[in-house]
Amino acid sequence: MLESKFVETIVGLFVALGVAALFMLAMKVSNLSSLGEDGGYDVTARFLNIGGLKVRSPVKMAGVVIGRVKDIELDRQSYEAVATLSLASKFDKIPTDTSANIYTAGLLGEQYVSLDPGAEDTFLKDGDRITLTQSAVVLEQLIGRFLYQKAAGDEG
Amino acid sequence: MTNHRLSPQTINDPLVKIRGVTFRRGTRLIFDNVDIDIARGKITAIMGPSGCGKTTMLRIIGGQLRPDSGSVVVDGHEVPALSRRALFTLRKRMGMLFQSGALLTDLNVFDNVAFPLREHTDLPESMIRDLVLMKLEAVGLRGAKHLSPNQLSGGMQRRVALARAIALDPLMIMYDEPFTGQDPISMGVLVRLIKLMKDALGITSIVVSHDVQETASISDYIYVISAGKVVGEGTPETLRNSASEWVRQFMDALPDGPVPFHYPAPDYEEDLLSGGRA
Amino acid sequence: MTQALETLGRAGLRSFERLGRGQIFMAYVLAGIPEIALRWRLVVHQVYAVGVLSLVIIVVSGLFVGMVLGLQGYNTLVDFGAEESLGVLVALSLVRELGPVVSALLFAGRAGSALTAEIGLMKTTEQLSAMEMMAIDPLHRVVAPRFLAGIISMPLLAAMFSAVGVYGGYFIGVGLLGVDEGAFWSQMQDAVDLRDDIFNGVIKSIVFGVAVTWIAVFEGYDTVPTAEGISRATTRTVVNSSLAVLGLDFILTALMFD
Numbered sequence: 093m094l095e096s097k098f099v100e101t102i103v104g105l106f107v108a109l110g111v112a113a114l115f116m117l118a119m120k121v122s123n124l125s126s127l128g129e130d131g132g133y134d135v136t137a138r139f140l141n142i143g144g145l146k147v148r149s150p151v152k153m154a155g156v157v158i159g160r161v162k163d164i165e166l167d168r169q170s171y172e173a174v175a176t177l178s179l180a181s182k183f184d185k186i187p188t189d190t191s192a193n194i195y196t197a198g199l200l201g202e203q204y205v206s207l208d209p210g211a212e213d214t215f216l217k218d219g220d221r222i223t224l225t226q227s228a229v230v231l232e233q234l235i236g237r238f239l240y241q242k243a244a245g246d247e248g
Numbered sequence: 249m250t251n252h253r254l255s256p257q258t259i260n261d262p263l264v265k266i267r268g269v270t271f272r273r274g275t276r277l278i279f280d281n282v283d284i285d286i287a288r289g290k291i292t293a294i295m296g297p298s299g300c301g302k303t304t305m306l307r308i309i310g311g312q313l314r315p316d317s318g319s320v321v322v323d324g325h326e327v328p329a330l331s332r333r334a335l336f337t338l339r340k341r342m343g344m345l346f347q348s349g350a351l352l353t354d355l356n357v358f359d360n361v362a363f364p365l366r367e368h369t370d371l372p373e374s375m376i377r378d379l380v381l382m383k384l385e386a387v388g389l390r391g392a393k394h395l396s397p398n399q400l401s402g403g404m405q406r407r408v409a410l411a412r413a414i415a416l417d418p419l420m421i422m423y424d425e426p427f428t429g430q431d432p433i434s435m436g437v438l439v440r441l442i443k444l445m446k447d448a449l450g451i452t453s454i455v456v457s458h459d460v461q462e463t464a465s466i467s468d469y470i471y472v473i474s475a476g477k478v479v480g481e482g483t484p485e486t487l488r489n490s491a492s493e494w495v496r497q498f499m500d501a502l503p504d505g506p507v508p509f510h511y512p513a514p515d516y517e518e519d520l521l522s523g524g525r526a
Numbered sequence: 527m528t529q530a531l532e533t534l535g536r537a538g539l540r541s542f543e544r545l546g547r548g549q550i551f552m553a554y555v556l557a558g559i560p561e562i563a564l565r566w567r568l569v570v571h572q573v574y575a576v577g578v579l580s581l582v583i584i585v586v587s588g589l590f591v592g593m594v595l596g597l598q599g600y601n602t603l604v605d606f607g608a609e610e611s612l613g614v615l616v617a618l619s620l621v622r623e624l625g626p627v628v629s630a631l632l633f634a635g636r637a638g639s640a641l642t643a644e645i646g647l648m649k650t651t652e653q654l655s656a657m658e659m660m661a662i663d664p665l666h667r668v669v670a671p672r673f674l675a676g677i678i679s680m681p682l683l684a685a686m687f688s689a690v691g692v693y694g695g696y697f698i699g700v701g702l703l704g705v706d707e708g709a710f711w712s713q714m715q716d717a718v719d720l721r722d723d724i725f726n727g728v729i730k731s732i733v734f735g736v737a738v739t740w741i742a743v744f745e746g747y748d749t750v751p752t753a754e755g756i757s758r759a760t761t762r763t764v765v766n767s768s769l770a771v772l773g774l775d776f777i778l779t780a781l782m783f784d
Binding site: 416 | 660
């Protein structure tokens with residue numbers, strides 16, 4: 093029979109260790125430290141092609157994650173993709189002529205929305221639309237175009 | 249010590265009244281219409297050959313098993329009809345000594361005896377300590393209070409279990425085969441302790457046993473059970489002189505009698521000649 | 527043929543009967559939880575027996591699983607030039623699946639079997655019966671604290687398993703194979719989501735904790751009171767709770783990561 097105090101101390105340590113492990117997973121392994129889930133504002137952006145963009149893909153500015161893709165819809169009239177981007181409220185000074193591009197992180201990495209800031213003095217608010225957009229680069233198209241140009245170049 | 253619990257009207261009533269109890273296990277009839285009275289402040293023995301359901305009777309009295317029919321009244325309460333809560337309240341006044349002792353193996357001797365006190369009372373630790381030491385002194389094992397149960401011999405375990413059973417000062421104690429598998433010295437100690445419990449504390453005792461000599465030496469009244477029925481009852485002297493074949497066979501330890509030597513089987517000669525077809 | 531069907535039917539009915547008894551048993555145990563929560567010391571002692579004593583096997587296994595993930599992951603990813611995603615692979619595998627599942631399987635083998643054997647032995651040696659005769663409900667006094675301790679310990683153990691595993695992968699990937707440290711952590715943080723991955727992993731381990739401990743205490747309480755009965759019950763605990771963990775894992779994964 094072990095001493096009660098000893099057992100209780102050990103169990104206290106055990107629970108503390110367990111909670112510390114959970115905390116470590118939350119802070120160091122996941123993205124808790126980078127972004128709050130709510131309290132942001134939404135803007136929309138239209139793309140001709142979103143490629144492999146998905147809901148919850150990151151939205152970055154200068155490489156820093158400032159938000160997430162919240163929703164992706166297809167506009168039934170214009171056949172454009174409408175992406176709703178949820179941006180953290182602390183990034184509230186984003187000019188209205190900011191452009192949105194869909195890039196790929198590395199050759200095989202996931203796709204994300206990159207915002208390039210404009211120069212206007214007015215800033216984006218909840219519900220605004222980003223008008224300057226550039227669609228995702230689809231690898232097949234790129235290779236196709238490259239081969240075509242190459243062929244044309246060889247002839248000329 | 250326990251007399252304050254007894255009102256004058258009830259003092260002559262038996263503490264336990266069993267009437268017409270029938271109990272089946274599966275299709276086997278264990279008890280067939282059994283009547284037993286346990287007198288207050290006396291040692292009553294229930295005896296019978298192994299496997300006749302003596303322990304089952306204790307479990308019926310304690311409410312762990314429910315008889316198929318009949319009534320079991322303990323101190324005015326109809327046990328099979330009690331709610332769980334009422335049954336537990338009644339059990340606080342019953343002690344039971346299991347054949348194995350049934351000490352809690354993860355607690356030491358002291359904590360085992362203190363266990364019912366800590367569970368059922370809010371007594372301060374110093375008082376619990378005094379009470380436990382008193383109970384342990386009564387069974388002569390105060391010196392063993394720091395040992396763990398598996399460091400004790402079987403006889404000592406039973407004595408600790410007895411100290412635990414009397415921790416809450418019960419009205420009665422049920423002893424399940426207290427003498428089985430004991431050396432003569434431990435047996436003598438247990439016999440003396442059971443008698444002491446009755447004489448000093450006035451505790452009603454029910455002893456279930458098949459050890460004829462020891463049990464007869466301390467009992468005030470004996471019931472002999474065989475094949476599900478009470479086949480004889482009376483004081484030890486009456487039983488010794490009983491004319492009943494059943495009682496004779498049991499008290500004199502005869503190998504064959506109403507309880508046959510042979511388990512029921514088809515005819516011997518036929519069985520041998522059947523060549524394994526049966 | 528008919529006999530085979532009959533045997534099958536009887537086995538099926540028996541398992542249903544056991545399942546029913548298990549549920550009634552659980553209802554009684556749960557009824558004892560509020561009372562036992564007040565006597566937290568009982569639970570603390572069981573957390574020691576169930577959780578602390580499983581700590582070594584959990585931490586060591588977590589470390590090795592993480593290191594193996596690091597090696598295997600690196601060898602696969604390096605072919606695609608994507609070895610910087612090693613952190614993602616290690617962390618997601620651990621947090622979503624291996625952490626909860628492997629630690630629950632180890633928990634079933636270490637703590638579950640011990641619980642079954644302990645309660646089964648208490649039943650065989652009439653300790654539970656003796657408690658009942660002392661007007662103490664063994665479901666509340668013996669089973670409920672053990673059950674609660676299992677539920678508390680399991681998610682903590684799983685979290686430690688995952689955390690140690692991530693460091694195991696880090697040690698192999700960054701320490702030995704030369705993956706860039708910054709990329710290892712940052713890619714991991716980018717890909718691992720608090721709610722979708724970590725939170726769901728914790729939910730999984732809580733569900734597994736309930737399942738394994740429930741099976742363990744029930745098998746112990748339902749033991750046939752003989753030496754053979756205890757050994758059979760212990761085996762059943764390990765087999766049934768492992769199956770339950772894997773089956774539940776599939777269901778939970780399908781619900782969580784659709």
